[in-house]
Amino acid sequence: MNTKALPDELRRYKRQIIMPQIGERGQRRLLASTIAIIGLGALGSVIATSFVRLGIGKVKVVDRDHVELDNLHRQILYDEKDLAAGLPKATAAAEKLRKMNSQVKIEPIVAHAGPDNIENIITDVDLVLDGTDNFETRFLINDACVKHALPWIYGGVIATTGMCMVIIPFKSACFRCLMPQKPPAQSIPTTATHGVLINTVSIIASLQVMEGLKILLQREEDLIQKLVQIDVWRGSWTLLEIGRVENDCPCCGHKKFEFLAR
Numbered sequence: 266m267n268t269k270a271l272p273d274e275l276r277r278y279k280r281q282i283i284m285p286q287i288g289e290r291g292q293r294r295l296l297a298s299t300i301a302i303i304g305l306g307a308l309g310s311v312i313a314t315s316f317v318r319l320g321i322g323k324v325k326v327v328d329r330d331h332v333e334l335d336n337l338h339r340q341i342l343y344d345e346k347d348l349a350a351g352l353p354k355a356t357a358a359a360e361k362l363r364k365m366n367s368q369v370k371i372e373p374i375v376a377h378a379g380p381d382n383i384e385n386i387i388t389d390v391d392l393v394l395d396g397t398d399n400f401e402t403r404f405l406i407n408d409a410c411v412k413h414a415l416p417w418i419y420g421g422v423i424a425t426t427g428m429c430m431v432i433i434p435f436k437s438a439c440f441r442c443l444m445p446q447k448p449p450a451q452s453i454p455t456t457a458t459h460g461v462l463i464n465t466v467s468i469i470a471s472l473q474v475m476e477g478l479k480i481l482l483q484r485e486e487d488l489i490q491k492l493v494q495i496d497v498w499r500g501s502w503t504l505l506e507i508g509r510v511e512n513d514c515p516c517c518g519h520k521k522f523e524f525l526a527r
């Protein structure tokens with residue numbers, strides 16, 4: 266491909282446009298796409314940075330929290346100045362992301378994604394990415410995305426382990442096919458109790474971005490289509506087949522959106 270002939274708005278992407286997986290057509294498709302990133306912690310930081318640099322049309326970044334000192338070891342969008350300014354993560358993130366790529370529209374939403382606003386947040390997006398750290402919000406994202414037949418990508422990280430799964434409503438298993446009920450809070454390891462490392466985060470978030478790219482590029486046949494489990498310390502990578510439970514799934518089977526109704 267003669268990338269010298271690229272129009273100005275595409276020139277910065279020439280080293281990815283040259284890849285057959287993307288090409289000029291794929292890049293234009295990305296630039297016409299909108300994504301929502303729910304949660305701007307460690308995963309959300311890497312996801313947002315990657316998509317903005319890759320070149321996307323618009324990104325909605327959603328988080329209600331402010332930057333804290335113990336975020337800085339893993340949340341790559343923030344620095345000590347943001348901490349000193351007491352900025353909300355969504356505001357600080359939008360500022361950084363605009364500097365990375367002014368072609369991308371960034372919509373910061375300083376709010377908790379809850380049953381009252383989640384459908385509005387996802388209403389005009391092509392893909393939703395999970396940057397949260399709790400099951401309540403993931404079940405909520407799942408309900409909203411299944412209801413609106415919108416693909417979303419689950420990601421979770423604890424210490425040196427992580428998981429990632431693509432959910433394409435009514436085609437693949439949804440989050441409630443994987444986990445029918447929310448586990449009791451005391452049984453769930455969290456980063457507060459078990460810790461978290463930036464390199465585990467980077468791998469899982471990068472997988473979420475890669476799978477998200479395939480969806481936006483309409484290359485669904487190339488999706489991993491399995492639950493990916495990694496342990497960075499041990500160097501293990503496991504792929505688990507998760508089938509749709511259709512008739513037994515309250516969400517994608519019976520279309521009961523219990524978390525949206527709360």
Ligand SMILES: [Zn+2]
Nearest residue numbers: 439442514517
């Ligand atoms: Zn389901």
